[in-house]
Amino acid sequence: MSQAAAAVETGIHAEHHEDLNFLHKYILPLDHKIIAMQYIFTGMIMAIIGGYFAYAFRMQLAFPGELVPGYGLVGPGEYNMLVTNHGTIMIFWVAMPVLIAGFGNYLIPLMIGCDDMVFPRINRLSYQIFLVSALVLILSFFVKGGGFGGAWTAYPPLSSVAEYNLTDWGSSLWVLAVALEFISFLLGGINFVTTAMNARAPGMKMMDIPIAVWFIVIAVILFMASVGPLIAGAVMLFMDQRIGTTFFLPSGGGDPLLWEHLFWFFGHPEVYVVLLPTLGIVADIITVFSRKKLFGYKTVLYTAFATGGLSFVVWAHHQFIAGIDPRMANIFVVTTVLISIPLAEMMFSYIATLYGGSIELKTPMLWALSFLAAFLIGGVTGIYLGASALDVYFHDSYFVLAHFHYTFFPITIIGMFAALTFWFPKMFGRMMNETLGKIHFWGTFIPFNCIFLPLFFLGLAGQHRRIYNYQHFPDLATQELQNIRIFATVSLVVMLLFQLVFVYNFFVSMFKGEKAPDNPWRANTLEWSTSSPPPHGNFKKLPTVYRGAYEYSTPGREEDFWPQNVAPE
Amino acid sequence: MTNPSSQSVLFAASEVSLTNRPKRAKPPVSSGVIGMLIFMVTEAMFFAGLISAYMVIRSGIEEWPPWGQPRLPVETTAFNTLVLLLSGLTMGFSRNLLQKQKFQEGRRLLGISLLLGTFFLVAQGYEWVQLLNFGMTVSSSVYGGLFYLIIGAHGFHVVGVLAVLIHAWNRLGASNNPITAEGLLPLQLLWYFVVCVWPVLYVLVYLT
Amino acid sequence: MHLQHFLLFPFLLGLLFAPEIANACAVCFSSSEETLEAFYFTTIFLTLLPVVMLFTIGYWLYSKHRKT
Ligand code: HEM
Ligand SMILES: [Cu+2]
Numbered sequence: 001m002s003q004a005a006a007a008v009e010t011g012i013h014a015e016h017h018e019d020l021n022f023l024h025k026y027i028l029p030l031d032h033k034i035i036a037m038q039y040i041f042t043g044m045i046m047a048i049i050g051g052y053f054a055y056a057f058r059m060q061l062a063f064p065g066e067l068v069p070g071y072g073l074v075g076p077g078e079y080n081m082l083v084t085n086h087g088t089i090m091i092f093w094v095a096m097p098v099l100i101a102g103f104g105n106y107l108i109p110l111m112i113g114c115d116d117m118v119f120p121r122i123n124r125l126s127y128q129i130f131l132v133s134a135l136v137l138i139l140s141f142f143v144k145g146g147g148f149g150g151a152w153t154a155y156p157p158l159s160s161v162a163e164y165n166l167t168d169w170g171s172s173l174w175v176l177a178v179a180l181e182f183i184s185f186l187l188g189g190i191n192f193v194t195t196a197m198n199a200r201a202p203g204m205k206m207m208d209i210p211i212a213v214w215f216i217v218i219a220v221i222l223f224m225a226s227v228g229p230l231i232a233g234a235v236m237l238f239m240d241q242r243i244g245t246t247f248f249l250p251s252g253g254g255d256p257l258l259w260e261h262l263f264w265f266f267g268h269p270e271v272y273v274v275l276l277p278t279l280g281i282v283a284d285i286i287t288v289f290s291r292k293k294l295f296g297y298k299t300v301l302y303t304a305f306a307t308g309g310l311s312f313v314v315w316a317h318h319q320f321i322a323g324i325d326p327r328m329a330n331i332f333v334v335t336t337v338l339i340s341i342p343l344a345e346m347m348f349s350y351i352a353t354l355y356g357g358s359i360e361l362k363t364p365m366l367w368a369l370s371f372l373a374a375f376l377i378g379g380v381t382g383i384y385l386g387a388s389a390l391d392v393y394f395h396d397s398y399f400v401l402a403h404f405h406y407t408f409f410p411i412t413i414i415g416m417f418a419a420l421t422f423w424f425p426k427m428f429g430r431m432m433n434e435t436l437g438k439i440h441f442w443g444t445f446i447p448f449n450c451i452f453l454p455l456f457f458l459g460l461a462g463q464h465r466r467i468y469n470y471q472h473f474p475d476l477a478t479q480e481l482q483n484i485r486i487f488a489t490v491s492l493v494v495m496l497l498f499q500l501v502f503v504y505n506f507f508v509s510m511f512k513g514e515k516a517p518d519n520p521w522r523a524n525t526l527e528w529s530t531s532s533p534p535p536h537g538n539f540k541k542l543p544t545v546y547r548g549a550y551e552y553s554t555p556g557r558e559e560d561f562w563p564q565n566v567a568p569e
Numbered sequence: 570m571t572n573p574s575s576q577s578v579l580f581a582a583s584e585v586s587l588t589n590r591p592k593r594a595k596p597p598v599s600s601g602v603i604g605m606l607i608f609m610v611t612e613a614m615f616f617a618g619l620i621s622a623y624m625v626i627r628s629g630i631e632e633w634p635p636w637g638q639p640r641l642p643v644e645t646t647a648f649n650t651l652v653l654l655l656s657g658l659t660m661g662f663s664r665n666l667l668q669k670q671k672f673q674e675g676r677r678l679l680g681i682s683l684l685l686g687t688f689f690l691v692a693q694g695y696e697w698v699q700l701l702n703f704g705m706t707v708s709s710s711v712y713g714g715l716f717y718l719i720i721g722a723h724g725f726h727v728v729g730v731l732a733v734l735i736h737a738w739n740r741l742g743a744s745n746n747p748i749t750a751e752g753l754l755p756l757q758l759l760w761y762f763v764v765c766v767w768p769v770l771y772v773l774v775y776l777t
Numbered sequence: 778m779h780l781q782h783f784l785l786f787p788f789l790l791g792l793l794f795a796p797e798i799a800n801a802c803a804v805c806f807s808s809s810e811e812t813l814e815a816f817y818f819t820t821i822f823l824t825l826l827p828v829v830m831l832f833t834i835g836y837w838l839y840s841k842h843r844k845t
Contacts, residue, residue, distance in 0.1 A: 603838070614823075
């Protein structure tokens with residue numbers, strides 16, 4: 001049979017399985033694994049930029065008015081620009097590309113046992129648009145007036161009127177970059193859902209799909225269903241900035257509150273969009289390293305559906321003091337508190353999975369466990385904020401900031417390291433160094449808590465967000481509070497320095513590490529049944545699936561794992 | 570292989586032969602349709618965002634249209650709406666014919682549908698020129714801004730879908746026609762979408 | 778549990794609608810009743826639309842898969 005005919009049968013284009021030159025393999029690839037790497041590496045480069053910004057503004061807070069080594073003077077405008085773009089980059093250019101686009105691309109075809117995405121060309125286009133969006137964002141730092149400084153939420157009129165924000169082109173390019181990035185993920189998302197629906201290996205039923213794939217798909221669906229209004233809002237904001245419309249300007253008949261609705265209608269589902277992939281990845285990791293079946297597979301799955309549905313009805317908790325109708329605020333208090341129920345259920349399921357397992361504390365497992373611990377603090381403080389009476393005091397204070405860093409940091413950074421250390425052998429065919437991995441883990445996790453735990457107390461002391469120098473506020477300028485700020489900043493610097501360990505470990509292991517076997521962690525899912533790294537086309541022979549993904553320590557079996565593709569005797 | 574060293578990092582050494590793959594069952598719903606349905610959800614939410622914006626801004630202004638701004642051509646656009654709906658209908662008929670393998674007839678009806686769509690577009694454009702002549706621009710008032718934003722967003726979709734469908738129409742006429750009724754379905758779905766949101770936008774923008 | 782406890786629940790729910798107008802911020806709020814209603818309506822609209830669409834599509838796909 002000719003290759004083309006075989007390819008028609010599997011529904012995948014034939015041309016990209018042929019020998020390719022360097023250009024077509026690494027610069028313009030159609031292979032989902034290479035596109036995944038492109039997303040992950042771009043995301044990691046953006047993370048370095050975001051981390052550098054955090055370093056600069058944290059130094060300014062700890063030592064106000066002094067020159068920041070490696071950056072220079074951070075003035076008020078500069079400070080706003082740094083905070084704004086730190087947030088934007090970390091959410092849209094790190095969390096989304098690495099966790100969803102990157103690991104989604106890598107894991108979905110491998111875990112469901114097919115040779116590529118259903119629409120490889122759309123996949124490639126998606127990355128290209130993403131790259132352009134990143135470049136546009138970087139360009140916006142260098143235009144006249146500098147980068148946008150109106151916070152990642154971009155509330156108008158500050159973001160829409162150049163006389164107010166003083167960054168005429170910076171703010172427009174910011175909106176443009178965000179809009180392009182959404183379009184890129186739209187294209188990617190279409191691919192993910194269709195692939196998971198239609199390209200599963202023979203025998204893989206709905207309930208045999210690994211949780212990681214399920215959660216990425218649910219996250220993508222949430223994203224696709226919530227991003228529309230924000231794209232509409234972004235178009236309107238761009239028109240306000242550039243062609244003089246007044247959609248968000250009260251003086252011209254518009255309504256600034258409208259933007260908040262359009263933004264947060266997307267903004268809250270977005271936090272679950274980034275949360276779900278990490279929860280899924282963590283589910284897969286903890287089952288492997290506790291050698292136990294996932295406790296309540298279906299429960300976990302249905303709670304994810306519930307979380308997804310509820311995430312559409314909580315967004316106004318970001319607007320409690322923006323002047324929304326108090327009756328509406330009350331309803332949103334109830335829904336916000338409700339959404340913590342499915343999340344708590346998921347947490348209990350994970351903890352029950354650990355209970356009685358034979359736990360191996362390998363580096364990926366450490367990351368996964370630390371995710372559970374840290375995210376718990378983030379979730380619990382969210383409930384305080386969800387009570388509107390408390391939020392009147394907490395809103396826009398460092399308490400909120402600490403809350404969402406206790407959610408976003410575990411999700412983005414810890415989740416990324418968990419996934420990278422776990423799938424590194426599959427991606428590059430070599431093992432990472434365990435000792436260095438553990439040093440890096442402790443060197444990240446301890447300073448992380450040292451940075452953000454004190455910020456809760458600063459928030460309770462009344463410290464407001466987005467202020468470049470607290471020395472102008474007598475109540476906040478005390479030495480006591482300043483010491484806390486210095487402590488947080490020093491912890492940040494320590495944490496950043498420990499990332500060098502990871503970079504070293506990552507690149508040295510990639511080329512010189514010990515050769516990885518096909519299934520180093522003795523895991524069940526399909527990606528471990530092919531060689532490390534998987535060949536072009538993923539599987540020598542397309543696998544057939546006989547059971548669910550979590551059959552660990554099955555009674556009556558010699559081995560404590562039972563890969564999905566092994567035929568029953 | 571041109572670059573063996575980099576290859577060993579990201580790929581295993583051997584390429585895969587695709588000849589020994591088991592046959593997959595045909596999925597009940599084609600990938601194109603699933604992808605398009607999801608995309609349509611996003612599109613629907615995009616228009617829902619615009620509709621919400623319209624309602625919120627509209628609710629804050631007493632005089633509508635604001636002083637000095639022209640009234641919208643309700644009647645001619647009503648006719649135009651019918652033309653667009655008709656185009657959606659003929660699109661449906663053409664799909665029926667294509668499914669029965671009657672490619673020539675199906676292609677003719679598809680052509681008629683596209684002509685109707687183009688007529689809609691031209692008539693809208695003519696209307697815009699007139700409104701501009703009356704002094705209604707994007708920035709003349711939030712009324713004008715909303716009109717051009719919403720109707721423009723819809724027009725933009727019409728142009729895009731028309732362009733792709735005309736391309737498909739062309740290829741349908743070729744002697745070695747590669748397009749099947751199933752292959753065309755996702756594009757047709759998008760056209761139905763564009764046709765179906767229009768009456769909603771018409772009622773919203775022209776009648777309220 | 779006593780009957781009173783069950784009656785308490787709808788009563789508490791009813792309280793949600795009690796704070797008629799206690800607008801926190803007088804500056805950024807267009808307090809016209811029409812705008813309030815528009816926000817109400819669009820909130821419900823935007824919330825329900827995706828849920829309805831996703832449910833419909835999901836159910837349709839599910840039933841198609843059932844048949845084969
Ligand atoms: C149990 C779950 C959660 C609850 C009840 C909750 C509640 C809240 C509330 C009420 C606020 C508004 C505070 C204010 O601005 O005054 C808030 C802010 C925030 N939350 Fe959460 N949250 C939860 C989970 C999450 C998760 C999982 C994430 C991230 C992935 C997250 C990210 C954020 C962010 C980024 C903000 C601040 C946005 C800003 O103003 O810049 N939250 N949360
Ligand atoms: Cu939220």
